[in-house]
Amino acid sequence: MMSASTGGGIRVKIYAFSAFSAVKSRSAGFVSIRGQMDSRLTFECNDCAHRNVVLPIDSPAERNSLAGNGLGRSSPRLNRGNFETILNQFIPAGHRSARYAAWGIVLLVLVHLCWLQWRPGSDVRRIFTAAAESAAARPATLPEESFDRIARQAGDANVVLKLAGYARTNPAVENSLGYFYYRTAYALYPRRVYVAPADQVINDGGDILRAGFNPSRQWLEEHDVRSALTFGNDHAGGETPHLEILPRDDGWAGTPTNQPGVNQ
Amino acid sequence: MTLLAGGLYLLLIFLAGYALLSAIQPSRQMTLVQLTGLGSAIGAGTMGVLLFWASLIGFMPSRRLLAIIGAFALAGLLFLRKGNQLVRLKLRPADWEKGDGWMIVPLVVTLAALAMMAVGALSTPVSDWDAFAIWGFKAKVLAHDALRPAPAYFHDLTFSYSHLDYPLMVPFLTAGAYAAMGTIDDQTGKLVSVFLAALIVPMAYLGLRWKLRRLPAACLSTIPALLPVLFRHAGAGCADLPLAMFHAGSIFYVARWIDRQQREDLVLAILFSGFAAFTKNEGLILALANGAVMLGFGLGHNRQRQWVGAVAFFAGLLAMDAAWLLWSHSLPRTHEDYGSKLLSIQVVTHLPRLKQIIPAMVVQTTDLQTWGLLWIMTGAMALLGWQAFARRYVLALWLLLGLQLASYALAYSVTPWNLTVLMPVTLDRLLSHAIPALIFLAGWHWAELGTSQYHHKPGNCMG
Numbered sequence: 001m002m003s004a005s006t007g008g009g010i011r012v013k014i015y016a017f018s019a020f021s022a023v024k025s026r027s028a029g030f031v032s033i034r035g036q037m038d039s040r041l042t043f044e045c046n047d048c049a050h051r052n053v054v055l056p057i058d059s060p061a062e063r064n065s066l067a068g069n070g071l072g073r074s075s076p077r078l079n080r081g082n083f084e085t086i087l088n089q090f091i092p093a094g095h096r097s098a099r100y101a102a103w104g105i106v107l108l109v110l111v112h113l114c115w116l117q118w119r120p121g122s123d124v125r126r127i128f129t130a131a132a133e134s135a136a137a138r139p140a141t142l143p144e145e146s147f148d149r150i151a152r153q154a155g156d157a158n159v160v161l162k163l164a165g166y167a168r169t170n171p172a173v174e175n176s177l178g179y180f181y182y183r184t185a186y187a188l189y190p191r192r193v194y195v196a197p198a199d200q201v202i203n204d205g206g207d208i209l210r211a212g213f214n215p216s217r218q219w220l221e222e223h224d225v226r227s228a229l230t231f232g233n234d235h236a237g238g239e240t241p242h243l244e245i246l247p248r249d250d251g252w253a254g255t256p257t258n259q260p261g262v263n264q
Numbered sequence: 265m266t267l268l269a270g271g272l273y274l275l276l277i278f279l280a281g282y283a284l285l286s287a288i289q290p291s292r293q294m295t296l297v298q299l300t301g302l303g304s305a306i307g308a309g310t311m312g313v314l315l316f317w318a319s320l321i322g323f324m325p326s327r328r329l330l331a332i333i334g335a336f337a338l339a340g341l342l343f344l345r346k347g348n349q350l351v352r353l354k355l356r357p358a359d360w361e362k363g364d365g366w367m368i369v370p371l372v373v374t375l376a377a378l379a380m381m382a383v384g385a386l387s388t389p390v391s392d393w394d395a396f397a398i399w400g401f402k403a404k405v406l407a408h409d410a411l412r413p414a415p416a417y418f419h420d421l422t423f424s425y426s427h428l429d430y431p432l433m434v435p436f437l438t439a440g441a442y443a444a445m446g447t448i449d450d451q452t453g454k455l456v457s458v459f460l461a462a463l464i465v466p467m468a469y470l471g472l473r474w475k476l477r478r479l480p481a482a483c484l485s486t487i488p489a490l491l492p493v494l495f496r497h498a499g500a501g502c503a504d505l506p507l508a509m510f511h512a513g514s515i516f517y518v519a520r521w522i523d524r525q526q527r528e529d530l531v532l533a534i535l536f537s538g539f540a541a542f543t544k545n546e547g548l549i550l551a552l553a554n555g556a557v558m559l560g561f562g563l564g565h566n567r568q569r570q571w572v573g574a575v576a577f578f579a580g581l582l583a584m585d586a587a588w589l590l591w592s593h594s595l596p597r598t599h600e601d602y603g604s605k606l607l608s609i610q611v612v613t614h615l616p617r618l619k620q621i622i623p624a625m626v627v628q629t630t631d632l633q634t635w636g637l638l639w640i641m642t643g644a645m646a647l648l649g650w651q652a653f654a655r656r657y658v659l660a661l662w663l664l665l666g667l668q669l670a671s672y673a674l675a676y677s678v679t680p681w682n683l684t685v686l687m688p689v690t691l692d693r694l695l696s697h698a699i700p701a702l703i704f705l706a707g708w709h710w711a712e713l714g715t716s717q718y719h720h721k722p723g724n725c726m727g
Binding site (some may be wrong): 095098099101102103105106107108109110112113114116117122123124126127128130131144145148178179182183185186189190194195196197198199200201202203204 | 370373377380381383384387388389390391393396397400401404405408416417419420421422423424425426480483484486487490491492495496598599632633636637638641644645648649706710713714
């Protein structure tokens with residue numbers, strides 16, 4: 001190996017010196033030369049630092065000249081690899097079978113993925129079916145759509161969440177209550193769904209249950225709350241969740257009570 | 265009409281990215297896939313950051329703001345064109361090889377898959393919990409109010425579930441789409457989500473073409489487009505696939521920097537790492553890992569240029585994300601707060617949980633319904649092309665992948681949630697961040713078997 005510096009201060013390392021490589025490196029201004037004892041030489045280009053510049057070694061004499069420098073095994077199929085590594089001493093002479101194996105693996109992966117997407121129940125099939133259906137034929141009961149519809153009914157005022165019946169005490173509803181709150185809060189924004197005072201941390205449905213939010217009428221009026229969203233079964237057996245417009249003077253809000261349908 | 269406006273918004277993103285790319289890599293030649301992919305990826309990140317900065321000084325996303333950004337992008341392009349510095353499109357590659365005509369097959373499959381993703385996303389409402397509770401909610405907030413003064417949302421603890429401190433790249437990009445469309449239409453707004461996810465494919469191709477010939481690079485690039493995990497989350501509206509896309513750019517340019525130490529690679533590594541850090545909290549960890557690996561390789565090989573580059577990387581990353589770090593510093597954290605927990609003694613006390621976490625991660629990688637044979641393929645390619653372990657950029661990428669998986673395992677170990685509930689619903693999304701690294705590793709190992717690209721003309725190396 002020999003090394004030198006270029007005018008620009010870049011270190012030049014020549015790992016395989018021969019008349020051939022020296023001429024090429026000088027004329028092309030390469031930063032470094034990385035010999036590959038196959039049928040070509042790889043250089044690092046000074047112009048754009050590309051590492052895979054190849055100059056073919058045309059004659060068997062040139063190949064043997066390079067091989068004779070102790071840079072690779074002088075077998076009929078010469079070793080190829082990176083001279084600056086120790087590993088390349090163990091690189092097998094032929095890569096053909098490994099190359100076929102690699103292609104086989106990639107094709108297998110692709111075919112498997114195509115099959116995954118083509119089989120019944122796949123994502124592609126699901127999308128295709130959904131896209132082919134008319135909007136009217138689609139189930140109108142997707143939870144997110146029904147929650148969004150409820151939110152739209154709230155008009156331009158804020159909403160308070162009311163827990164009713166089993167939803168007030170049953171931890172089993174935590175998950176669905178969380179989903180309900182997240183969805184309606186998202187759908188209503190910039191209007192608000194109040195479930196707790198602003199300094200109360202709500203990380204899940206359980207926090208809403210524990211908050212037991214029961215604002216006074218004055219609080220509701222101050223926060224421009226004009227309707228209540230009921231979650232859980234109410235005493236009248238009505239459908240939930242549902243939205244009710246708060247009557248201004250019926251006194252339900254802010255009244256601490258154990259009556260069903262009121263936040264505790 | 266809203267779809268058309270959304271399309272124009274994506275075009276604006278590309279123009280912004282094209283201008284910045286031309287400034288970073290003047291007069292470079294690229295193929296259509298590389299130019300549109302890289303230009304759009306840089307443009308998306310730039311747009312998100314610009315909208316954030318504008319919001320910080322009191323301008324929420326609006327058509328007027330987008331028009332100003334567009335005018336600056338066009339002015340930049342005209343200026344660069346005058347100096348003959350625009351990135352040029354390479355329409356007729358001189359290195360077309362025998363067999364490359366088969367590229368039409370992976371190309372058609374990829375386009376069909378991406379089209380299906382788009383159809384799936386745009387024909388269904390936002391339904392993923394995280395998509396509407398975290399990312400979609402923030403997009404709505406940012407579309408309504410600028411960050412100065414800070415909207416009440418960011419300090420209202422009843423919204424704690426939506427992780428008030430999460431980065432705002434995806435919400436700002438979505439809010440930008442709402443501004444372009446003139447309405448908050450979250451279903452059409454998912455166009456942004458699909459666009460960012462689809463960019464993983466050209467970014468993968470970009471990284472693969474560095475070392476692979478055209479056909480194998482195209483075949484490998486098709487794999488992410490067909491992955492069930494990508495189909496599942498591409499149109500959901502979450503930030504995981506955008507993070508994977510930015511991470512693809514960051515690890516590719518970090519690897520190239522380690523290999524070649526070119527200034528432009530460093531600049532792009534900083535840009536993409538900064539974008540990733542502004543996309544998700546995991547992105548900040550990945551960006552720091554990028555810098556640590558660059559520094560490690562620089563010090564390990566005693567190359568001054570390389571470790572100086574690593575220092576410049578950290579400085580650039582800090583400069584890009586300083587505004588976000590400062591602004592978000594006072595935001596309330598949830599009980600999760602992985603950042604603090606990972607820096608506390610809890611990491612040590614919770615190590616026994618790894619006995620549950622690591623097997624679950626291994627099992628997830630072999631879930632063929634989610635990943636196909638991707639993880640297995642990368643392992644097999646590494647065995648076949650094991651000589652690539654001698655390459656510093658390959659070693660660096662393995663190291664980055666290892667750090668990524670290790671940091672995720674540690675994050676799970678300190679989570680306040682029940683692991684048996686949390687992992688099944690989040691693990692596939694979390695591991696989707698590793699898709700680019702897996703694809704690059706498979707390709708770069710494959711390149712050692714004689715499928716590397718070797719035709720070259722100076723200035724033409726992006727083939």
